[in-house]
Amino acid sequence: MIGLAPPAYDPAAPAAAETLPVGGPATVRSYVRELFRRHRRAFLLLIGVNTLAVTASMVGPYLLGDVVENVSDGSRELHLERTVALFTLALVVQALFVHQVRLRGAVLGERMLADLREDFLVRSVGLPPGVLERAGTGDLLSRITTDIDRLANAMREAVPQLAIGVVWAGLLVGGLAVTAPPLAPALLLAVPLLVVGCRWYFKRAPSAYRSEAAGYAAVAGALAETVDAGRTVEAHRLGALRVEQSEQRIREWTAWERYTLYLRSVLFPVINATHIIVLCSVLMIGGVFVLRGWIGVGQLTTGALIAQMLVDPLNIILRWYDEMQVAHVSLARLVGVRDIQPEAGDDSVRPEGRDVLADDVHFGYLEGVDVLREVSLSVRPGSRVALVGPSGAGKSTLGRLLAGIYGPRTGRVTLGGAELARMPAEDVRAHVALVNQEHHVFVGSLRDNLLLARNGADDAELWAALGAVDAGDWARALEDELDTEVGSGGVALTPAQAQQIALARLVLADPHTLVLDEATSLLDPRAARHLERSLARVLDGRTVVAIAHRLHTAHDADVIAVVENGRISELGSHDELVRADGAYAALWRSWHG
Template sequence: MNRQLPVAEPRAVRRAALGLLRLDGRAFAAVLTLNALAAAAALAGPWLLGRIIDTVRRHGGTAAVDRLALGVLVFALAQLLLARSARYLAHRFGERTAARIREGFLDRAFALPTAVVERAGTGDLTARGTADVEAVATTLRDVGPELFIAGLQVLLILVVVLAVNPLLGGCGLLGLLAVWGVTRWYLNRAREAYLAEGAANSVLAEVLAATAAGARTVEALGLQQRRLAACHEAVEACRRTRTRTLFLRSVLFPVVDVAYAVPVAAVLLLGGILNAHGVVSVGTVVASALYLRQLADPVLAVLFQVEQVQSSSASFARIEGLARPAAQAAPGGAAPADDRIEVAGASYAYDGGPDVLHGVDLTVRPGERLAVVGPSGAGKSTLGRLLAGIEAPHTGTVTVGGVPVAELGPEQLRRQVVLVTQEQHIFLGTVRENLLLAAPTAGEAQLRAALAVVGADWVAELPAGLETELGPTGYRPDGAQAQQLALARVVLADPHTLILDEATALLDPATARHAERALAAVLDGRTVIAIAHRLHTAHDADRVAVLADGRLAELGTHDQLVADGGAYAALWDSWHGTHGTHGTHGTHETAAGAAS
């Protein structure tokens, strides 16, 4: 069962947002200043229009009216220029800040422990890195500045309308009380609703991705109905959460539509009565009504943007939530004293299930070639994950140089241990770019030498050689070729300890044997731990560890274990005898599979 990645608390989200603002403080201050000036310029129009009405009623002459009309035009142009300048700066600020968020997200995602990502599933991580990042970027670029402008306009309009006439201005305040009440009701429920919607989207993305990736398996095993049911369940969860957020919006906006119209009607009614008694002028009533009518747009904008901010703040919380497991990846930062790997009383169970490893004790000497063999389900791959620091034992320890492997920071861990499995990834780009991921400064000769080590001679025959594009629109390497590229990256990375978990399973026996021996030669003086898929790997190793039912059953050299006549000897006799008698590729594979 997948586990959702953590979500940051509101305080952490606010702290992260303020940190982003401080990184580009001058630009943000300029945006605020220009927006404030634009909002102030917008206030001149209704006041000047009120003065025009009063001047006409007093027969003040066309010259005075023309001067006031010119003022309306000047302030309108000033507002336009200031608003456009503010929007330009806001977009530049937003894009720079969005780039920082994307870069930070990638740094955190790469720093996540592999086990955390596997348990969460790629759907959650993908949703956070795409939809959530885009939502936050949009808020920074568009929503944030517009919210500030609208909020400032609301404040200034209320101040001005109260200054024009306190009694008429009070009508506007009464109308805002209803808006304030429904907004508080909305804000108290919105964050959790949007977080639930984001989580449901992540689950749906994971279910769809897993179904698409395993389409052939689903078809072969007749699991179509089961996968369809899982997809329907995920879609239904998305529908429920989106219906909830839609309900919140459907309550918020209709109340606001009514709330902003009532004050205008009240001002016109009360203003007419006061004007009839000579208390206020017609121009004052018109200016107050226009101000309150003008209040509607920024109030609606504030509420609409608040709704967007609630959605994006939930997205920001999901992005910032990656900081916690990333920070936990390297708590101590202690450096290993040497390269000796010690497994002491290590036991492990997946997600609260029964133990799959039971009290394993094992010492791997620096520079040793150790083969781990045993029947399927014996715990070989789990032991490899513990040795690679992907998982930590729930009892016992797995250390390198006296430091728990699982507590090493990502960079330090990669310098110590690299786990290579048969599941390898080829990135979009050229062959050269795929190889340079492991060694960015490697030259042409180094790249070709690494390819030669793993037997990837086919690269030289590609139309553009190292510059050949890989992927759907370029050359598509088959499984064996993809694995060779992955092994070439390992050669370039040159780690101290290399764990091969059936890493050559997709290669034919001759190529796999060449690649394994070549890797051992390149990593001479390094530690090589091979989860053996074919028993010739165990034959070539310095020592062989035999696992059975999650326990270390035997440990010794190939010759010693064969002479002892135990579990390994039985495996070897079965494989060697069958292989020697029949010598066929298919029979060889069957016997080798029994040993894995």
């Protein structure tokens, strides 16, 4: 079969930049087997009820064939009353069991879909923080929305319907073999066309649907990025460029959409031709057999009706198997997180102290490209260290290494002599906390947002934490105070207020070592200065590593580390570095005037 070729370009190309992988065949099969094991009883019950429904549906053709056979033999006693009564009873039984099949199939599909959603969320939350930080917005968004939506239909209907269709078709073929054995081989005449058509289609469909899904993820990523950076796009007059990029990705995505539509436009006529061949072969071959006296007219009637009934299960199998091709791609994208090994950690690795040490650390996000090189830094317990330097120098990356978010490529980052990379993530978070410019206010009450940091804290502790970050006044002014709904759909908080909530969580978490990555950058200079002074009282005695956005933060630090081009170029106190008249002194003069 020759037709439309797949697009020459590959909209799946953006997938190369994804950090969340697509699950391989082994991962998908393993997860499917796990789902079947969880719902084994429900599957067996569905198949059992479906078997009874199909068996009841074959009573009608058998009774009609018997009547036709009697008529053809000239019998005067047709027992129509008994035939009608049995036929009516079979219809009632069939209707009852078909209702149960649909009901139990829908319930089974919803339960499997709920399991899938929960498994994806639980697995995603358990991934290493660095993996999620590097994941593209469009990829994450498309997996949790589009892929889930595509799987919803498959889980609700495709899986139960496929099981129903396979059982249905098998029972009908078995019924034909029992009631009219010579006609059963006639079904084989349609097999070659069906096999060739399906092999042609299913050889191309999985990769096409995979590229279509990746193309949609690229479209979603481009749109989300443009919306998120709307002000930057407007300020730099990048609107036309962003529109052009989005349109290009849309063109690539729609090209794959057209190609998958073309594949279906070939498959469906093949299926229709198969139905015609099945029925015609049974009638023609059966007619010859009747004329030769090898079978009766009643057997031919029963066989023709059963052959006609095969149309529905074959349509179900092929239709939903096609749907499963789309679902398989989405399922592979969702269970791909299983291919990422969670941070195992070693429970026996315990810090013996609070000193933080980076020893000859090299780190990079891409293979062979180091962002940090030959970095060594010692942070004494209770001291305050400021990381300063130009944008892109590696300050935030170093802060994440010290917080245990990332592990070094070479070298060691230790807390109390224990390597952070070897400690379980929960233990690291109990000792070290990171607060950066990015923060989130969850939908819910102000109290719920604060309790994320320490579940079980009472109202007095919550108010104390808000007061420590100068958020007490506006929080008490809310209509329901701590019970006020905030976030999307609730009270809209300013960026500064959201940042104060993030800092209040930090106070509640009460770690002994803090990494503040420009944590007050969204506040105006006066408010930021006041907030930092308030925090200074709360953080007294704790180790603080601050990525300094404003140099007055560095001025107050015990030690200042100047990061340039991935290396620490200067190290010392504010007065020492000003006297040295190096990079820090130049930054101080340009900022302070």
